[in-house]
Amino acid sequence: MTSRVYLSSCEDYSKEKTERAVREALDAFGGAAALAGGKRVLIKANLLMSCTPDKAVTTHPNIVEALAREFISAGCTVEIADSCGGMYTEEILNKLYATSGMKRVAENTGAVLNYDTSSFELDIKDGVRIKKAQIISPLKRADFVVSAAKMKTHGFAYYTGAVKNMFGTIPGLTKAVMHSRFPDKRAFCEMLVDLCEGVRPDFSIIDGVVGMEGAGPSGGKPKTVGVIVASDNPYAADATAIDIMGLERKKSPVHVEGVRRGLVGDIELCGAPIEDFYTSFEPAYKKESVTILRLLPGAARSYIERFFAAYPKIEKNKCIGCGECARSCPEHTIAIKDKKADINYKKCIRCYCCQEMCPVHAVKIQRFVKYRKK
Ligand code: SF4
Ligand code: SF4
Numbered sequence: 001m002t003s004r005v006y007l008s009s010c011e012d013y014s015k016e017k018t019e020r021a022v023r024e025a026l027d028a029f030g031g032a033a034a035l036a037g038g039k040r041v042l043i044k045a046n047l048l049m050s051c052t053p054d055k056a057v058t059t060h061p062n063i064v065e066a067l068a069r070e071f072i073s074a075g076c077t078v079e080i081a082d083s084c085g086g087m088y089t090e091e092i093l094n095k096l097y098a099t100s101g102m103k104r105v106a107e108n109t110g111a112v113l114n115y116d117t118s119s120f121e122l123d124i125k126d127g128v129r130i131k132k133a134q135i136i137s138p139l140k141r142a143d144f145v146v147s148a149a150k151m152k153t154h155g156f157a158y159y160t161g162a163v164k165n166m167f168g169t170i171p172g173l174t175k176a177v178m179h180s181r182f183p184d185k186r187a188f189c190e191m192l193v194d195l196c197e198g199v200r201p202d203f204s205i206i207d208g209v210v211g212m213e214g215a216g217p218s219g220g221k222p223k224t225v226g227v228i229v230a231s232d233n234p235y236a237a238d239a240t241a242i243d244i245m246g247l248e249r250k251k252s253p254v255h256v257e258g259v260r261r262g263l264v265g266d267i268e269l270c271g272a273p274i275e276d277f278y279t280s281f282e283p284a285y286k287k288e289s290v291t292i293l294r295l296l297p298g299a300a301r302s303y304i305e306r307f308f309a310a311y312p313k314i315e316k317n318k319c320i321g322c323g324e325c326a327r328s329c330p331e332h333t334i335a336i337k338d339k340k341a342d343i344n345y346k347k348c349i350r351c352y353c354c355q356e357m358c359p360v361h362a363v364k365i366q367r368f369v370k371y372r373k374k
Helices: 015-027 032-036 061-073 090-100 102-109 164-169 174-181 185-199 234-244 253-260 291-295 298-308 324-328 353-357
Strands: 002-009 040-045 077-081 119-123 132-136 144-154 158-160 203-213 221-231 266-271 311-314 334-337 340-343 363-366
Touching: 002 015, 002 234, 015 061, 015 203, 015 221, 032 061, 040 061, 040 164, 061 077, 061 102, 061 144, 061 203, 077 102, 090 102, 119 185, 132 164, 132 185, 144 164, 144 234, 158 164, 158 234, 158 253, 164 185, 174 185, 174 353, 185 253, 203 234, 221 234, 234 253, 234 266, 311 340, 324 334, 324 353, 353 363
Parallel strands: 002 266, 040 077, 040 144, 144 203
Antiparallel strands: 002 221, 119 132, 144 158, 203 221, 311 363, 334 340
């Protein structure tokens, strides 16, 4: 199996450059009209949390705007949606769209922002970990889905891009339930592949104009790469992004599972030369796993690795006691005491949702923590 991946050079987020780069990427696959002319297009952006675009947490609004313009010009209706981390309510969506720049996108293009917080059950008949998933209603209305992802490192999944972006189709706190059901990283990532196969994004575009390195997906540093990665195969787009970031494909459990299922094989690169973009992203954790564990068979390795997994640690001097981590924690193992977050490590499954959702980056992930027995 050979998949095509197109690389567009895009030095910054100016309107002219993003419009040119996105148009080039779509044209490489026949153009918006041939791909989706007249259809109901859903742009599933990565809107993890309420952050301004300069933080590099969310898909940049000018990329989403360029996509919306192309599809609307092709006679499509365009809806923009995501279920952010934490709660999924109309009020939270309103704030999310305002802060991330999506409101402006809707005003400028005529795209519709989703405020419908209902969900439906999606059948995933060939799923390995899940055969059904509750997902947000805009997916039911759409007949062409675009995964508009952000190029970032990820504490739990190593890397996040086009495939992991589909996790945001699971509504609100149901995402925490998934973390509880699949505390093991490999099992969780197999579930992500099931979900991506169930949703089947028709087109994927990864915003790597400015990505995120270090403590991704929300607490890392912006890193300029100047590229947009596009493909009709989300796994191929991700593999290419991982290469560009100087990360290792074999450390991405989503990629490994995609290969195992035959969802990605050879990649035909086109557009700008990949050599123009090669860089070196600092991973979320420098030491991913204890080397000797790699010699163990899969199930035993997963089991033992959990004992070696890094822990979240609250930096009390930074914590503002907002409780966002406690609301996001799938194991309900965080309490707010004296206006500071406090983790009961006995129940912690090291999913790092608390780190993802902390608005002030007061949760650090480290190999060993001292903790009191509760
Ligand atoms: S404390 Fe943090 S890492 Fe541990 S289970 Fe809760 S959200 Fe996950
Ligand atoms: S650790 Fe972060 S999310 Fe949790 S209460 Fe403190 S500031 Fe809020």
